[in-house]
Amino acid sequence: MIKFIRNNSLSVVFLLLFLLAIAGQFFTGMSEHNKDRTEDGEVPLSAGEYLHSGHFIQATFENWESEFLQMALFVILTIFLYQKGSSESKTFEGDEEVDREPDPNREGAPWPVRKGGWILALYKHSLSIALLVLFILSFTLHLYGSLKDENEHLAGKGLPPESMSKYITESRFWFESFQNWQSEFLSVFAIVVLSVFLRQKGSPQSKPVDAPDDETGE
Known part of the structure; x- marks a missing residue:
């Protein structure tokens, strides 16, 4: 687990920040929206109703x-x-390293590179x-x-x-x-x-x- 966290620490931290931020958005947004609804004489929404x-x-x-x-x-x-x-x-x-054509014989090359054809053509632009x-x-x-x-x-x-x-x-x-x-x-x-x-x-x-x-x- 420690090795996994170290190897993926950047994505893990940003995922946690995202979850904290969207939770903050949800609860503050629900509070603000329900305040407006109350002022308009409407019934406040529950958490489940606000989610949708x-x-x-x-x-x-x-x-x-x-x-x-x-x-x-x-x-x-x-x-x-x-x-x-x-x-x-x-x-x-x-040209830079990112500009060269992919080598299917390179050790650890992703499956689409080794497969070639239209799969590789898509993979070249997959991001x-x-x-x-x-x-x-x-x-x-x-x-x-x-x-x-x-x-x-x-x-x-x-x-x-x-x-x-x-x-x-x-x-x-x-x-x-x-x-x-x-x-x-x-x-x-x-x-x-x-x-x-x-x-x-x-x-x-x-x-x-x-x-x-x-x-x-x-």
């Missing part, structure tokens, strides 16, 4: 959507776009494909949750519900998306540019402390 509410679904997946979009674009754009001096960029001179699929799923669930939340508000006012086709053209859903997308793009811009001039000893996201500012990569 549009308010919780929308708030959760609008954030996941922006995260997976940011990561997918970063993985794809760093294939052919560069930033001189940044640890997040490939070097300008020649970006997975992130784009997660973005699409999160985008869809965000849309579903946002529409559900809107219709729950309309029902409380005795108004008819909106259709999906109409709601997706309105400003609320896209405002929710853009306010998250812009923050993700800004954070990527910040790490790409700041890693040119600033350092963090011991972090693979930083160049060596004594590396020149114009040295790209590690």
